[in-house]
Amino acid sequence: MTDESDEKLNTIEKVGAALVEQLTRVVDHGVGPLAGSRTYAEARAASYGDPERAIRRIINETTVMAGTAGFVTSLGGFITLPVTLPAHITGQAILNARAVAAIAHLRGWDLRDEVVRQAILITIAGGSPNAMLAGFGVKVTRKLAETAIQRLPIEVLxxxxxxxxxxxxxxxxxxxxxxTLTKLVPGIGGVVGGTVDATFTRVVARVAKKAFPPLGSDDNVKYAGVQ
Structure with a gap:
């Protein structure tokens, strides 16, 4: 690669690392007017009783907010990155992060667990946690007790x-x-460009529901299809 390409890759890596850090903070503590995922999930569960009804409400609320340009743009202003991304883009990421982790929490997954946190980030990006984590040699069962005792080496993280x-x-x-990442990073998939709207939020929510099945029944089934 040329020096220019190397510089672009370094920039992408810095922006990506900052996004990972910021979205993790959103999940844990919230941002701006938005509460963190646990608080949000538990408030909806208290209102609707049944976790699945609460999840449907979270998805609907998040989709509406994702389609509201002014609200999403205001959220993006709370994230600081090495390279400035349009506020509505980072706002979309914030909303999706909170929703994905809220879904996982309501279905019994421990948001403090390292593997669960990685799976949440992968889902926010629209990826499949099972395939990607398996590629790093990670096997996660649906038993929280088993998941919680698994600690990933820092190099893997x-x-x-x-x-x-x-x-x-x-x-x-x-x-x-x-x-355009596809020209620089083979296999990353997709071209950078265009806005992420409410439709993508729906897609991410569907991935999240599949990636984080309810715990407690048939706990021997492997997490999200990882065999």
Whole structure:
């Protein structure tokens, strides 16, 4: 690669790492007017009683907010990145992050667990957690007790975060702000460009419902299809 290509890749890596850090913070603590995922999920569960009804409400609310340009743009202003992305793009990522983690929480997944947190980030990027985590040698069962005792080596965590960072930029970035990743990173999939709207939020929500099945029944089934 040329020096220019190397510089662009370094920029993408920095932006991706910042997105991973910021979205993790959104899940844990919220941002701006939005509460963190646990607080949000538990408030909806208290209102609707049944977790699945609460999840449907979360998806509907998030989809509406994702389609509201002014609201989404205001959220994007709370994220600081090495390269400025349009506020409505980062706002979409914030909304999707909170919703995915809320779905996982309502279905019994521990948001503090390292593997679960990685799966949430992959889902936010529109990826399939089972396939990607398996590629790093991670096997996750649906038993929370088993999942919680699994600790990933720091090198594995860094590798996963780096790839997730690239995926997030590919999904939420624009040509104007970064580059077309497919030309620089083989296999990353998709061209950077265009806006992510309510339709993508629906897609991410469907992936989240599949990736985080309800715990408690048939706990021996492997997580999200990982065999």
């Amino acid at each position: 860094r590798s996963i975060n780096k790839k997730v960072g690239f995926m997030l930029v590919a999904k939420y970035g624009t040509k104007r702000s970064v580059v």
